[in-house]
Amino acid sequence: MQPLAYRMRPQRIEDIVGQQHLVGQGQIINRMVKAKMLSSMILYGPPGTGKTSIASAIAGSTKYAFRMLNAATDGKKDLQIVAEEAKMSGTVVLLLDEIHRLDKTKQDFLLPLLESGAIILIGATTENPYININPAIRSRTQIFEVHPLTPDDIDTALTRALTDKKNGLGDQQVTLADSARHHLTTATNGDLRSALNALELAVRSTDPDNKGVVQISLGVIEACLQRKAVSADKDGDAHYDVISALQKSVRGSDVNAALHYMSRLIAAGDLPIICRRLLVIAYEDIGMANLQAAEHTVAAVTAAQQLGLPEARIPLADAVIELCLSPKSNSGMSAVDAALADVNAGHSGDVPLHLKDAHYKGAASLGRGVEYKYPHDFPNDWVKQQYLPNGLVNAVYYQPKQNGRFETALGEQYTKLMAANGHALTPENDSKKS
Template sequence: MKQTPLALRMRPVHIEEIIGQTHLVGEGKILNRMVLAERLASMILFGPPGTGKTSMAIALAKSLDIPVKKLNAVADKKKDMEIVVEEAKMMGQVVLVLDEVHRLDKAKQDFLLPHLESNLVTLIGCTTSNPYHSINPAIRSRCHLFELHPLTANDIKTAVKRAKEDNEQGFGTEDITITEEALDHFANSANGDIRSALNGLELAVSSTPSNPENQIVINLDTAEVCMQKKSFSHDKGGDAHYDVLSAFQKSIRGSDVDAALHYLARLIEAGDLESISRRMIVTAYEDIGLANPQAGPRALAAVEAAERLGFPEARIPLAVTIVELCLSPKSNTAYKALDSALSDIHNGKSGDVPAHLKDSHYQGAKTLGRGLDYQYPHNYESSWVNQQYLPDSIKYKNYYNPKNSGKFEQAIKQVYEKIQNDKNKKV
């Protein structure tokens, strides 16, 4: 029996075997270019768990036949890094694949820096953390930063099929049938984590007895048990899924906490964090907007926390923010105002920029009358002065119509109305 986990056995050994991440390894993309040019640079690969960071790092090194050493910034000591450097001196160059690179302490970092500078050691750091927040600038400035995206369901299917058919590292020598329903479940329930899908497949193969024809048949029930997730009642790409997404957003807009949480639960079971995140962020700005301007940044923070945590813990920040979005005051005045302005542009209702607002930072601008009568608002006590900003043809146009939704918009409504009144007094 093979003791090495399937996910490790199936790691790519060449850039062409990497599944997904075509924005980095596709034809003409940056990592593909590095390999073709045989000039691998130090880099940080960051992204959610299971997106293939370590696998990609090892595949890049093997594509160029460069010796590769794998360490962990937490578990391995400075002495282990010293050994890697000595081996690099003997072999000319080594690629150091360093997991949990964001946990690199100062002593290890100071030791590595000069060897990165000389390119004796090419560092490929792997982390689930945002490198701009978690990695020391001294290391970060010496590395390219590349973000890996969650794999799609089709990517996961490709990985599962490859493992099933591979004669050397996978199950190609065994008679295995995976039903379409089971394959879909492996792909969708993995939530972009290729390791999770391959672990589930391996458990399914090893725990399913052969039938009388000496064939292992993996059906949906087996896939559900081995992935520890029930198959959900709708397909992520089907019409029913978009119906649930629509109901989710409209429930938030309608301030129905219970309905929004219900649809959130259905989307979580479908494993569609990407669509949940998108709907939360757009709702925070589209439906809540100026009534609670902090809803947008907080929704984004919750999405980032969910992406970093992954399921099942991701449900916690999502739930907190959904309750807040539901019960927040609502206002769509800002984007409606912009839509009104866009409508005018599309219908040809525009005009020339007033001369006093035109760019005057070039020789000859004054001769053309550019910016001559511009009044700088900060020179006035209230930081406001009555001057025309819109083109002549629409100078009396009003796009923004504030509401009394939430304290913030009530406050800016007062400011807006005062400015409008002052304008009218002097017209």
């Protein structure tokens, strides 16, 4: 029997789950299908994100024949069969999986068929096509990136599978516990194939109760998916406890504790949560003390999202270790929060006349920008003048810390500038108004 993920493949472009930047109304692949002006393309992204589904839906929506081959295991003879079919019946949509492994012999055979339009090639790969695919193929295809599906996307697909009586599991009475559904949508890291296959295994291997209902619990899904929901409980409290513990461990510079809590999130497959939390930590807790650490964290998160789990754990571990051992400063967050507190309390005031927009005719007659001093016309590109509104002229929001060389240096410059403007930088004048 064909797997559930195979049976539930969409036959129309409208039925594709996720990838709306490509197949949504008005987007590029949707437009190609609507106009029946298909061009060969390469879809690249993580496994189970819909590359095959997009190809299947394109063929189904356009009524073209659809064939699937693998560049690594199928030979030139298999390509010749597809080419003959194209000659006999017209255009064929060919999904060529692992296209990055296409050798020169098969490539040379395909190129003229792509040029003539006899075969619409849809290459699928998890590798970066700009690095791993021959330029001759790249130049004849459009390259589209597919992204991991969101939990909501996977939830939609699970609902379809549970209600579809023809291709899905709708012929059985199945009750999927909320915690089990949540685990399927989050622990699969956007891989719909894994979620559907785990769901089918759970349903087929669970005996119905005395009312004929197949009850699927979190424990059953954990067993079928082979991933424990270690960071979540029924109410979600433990999940947020682990996230909180991760940030507090980094803030407290405890490398081992931070690695432990991140590993619990990794084991639960919570890659998006980890990435978001590390970005928050980099700017909230390290911030001005070491902006390079923030840059490194952004790079690590980008790499992790491209790699997916389990490989994503490697750049994430590097980031956590650096963030733990880095000097800490929350001065940036504290400064903007202090400024926001003034704004929210109604302490704003009018923008000084010399700072107002003066590009339009008649601005000078209104006094706009007339007395503005252009700093680059003065020594050291600086001149004393008022920037804050009159009611906030003595407000001080930023209080630099000295926990890292970078912020220490910025703090020295800040102190000089404040003194030149007639303000002594002391904690007592924080947010004082004249």
